[in-house]
Amino acid sequence: MSENDKKQWYNELGSEYMSFIKRFVLASGSLKALAKVYAVSYPTIRLRLDRVIERVKILDEQRDSSPFERELSLLYAEGKMDESTFTTILAAHRRQGEDA
Known part of the structure; x- marks a missing residue:
């Protein structure tokens, strides 16, 4: 595969x-x-x-996308987190990636 x-x-x-x-x-x-x-x-x-x-x-x-971003998006789509939490975590993750 x-x-x-x-x-x-x-x-x-x-x-x-x-x-x-x-x-x-x-x-x-x-x-x-x-x-x-x-x-x-x-x-x-x-x-x-x-x-x-x-x-x-x-x-x-x-x-x-990274596995983390996909999983985060799936949790948001399933209603397991609100939009504000989703965008905050996603932005922090992307900033961390830029700093690396």
Whole structure:
């Protein structure tokens, strides 16, 4: 496997996200059917799909970013940190890289 292949978004998604995508495909893209599979409401499954989409976007767009920056972006996309914290940590990390 080449270095470029290792950086493909689907190689970094994780089993939980891949399982969700598999179930989504098997449900023919029906969020209503997927909500039944997970026994949750439609808005809950829509939110989960939105998070998967954001994760894929980040992993695909930031292939050349450092692992730290990708992980930080993923945490922000998943709602695990607010925007102010995200931008502060990212700026500090980039400053540290410039000083090195």
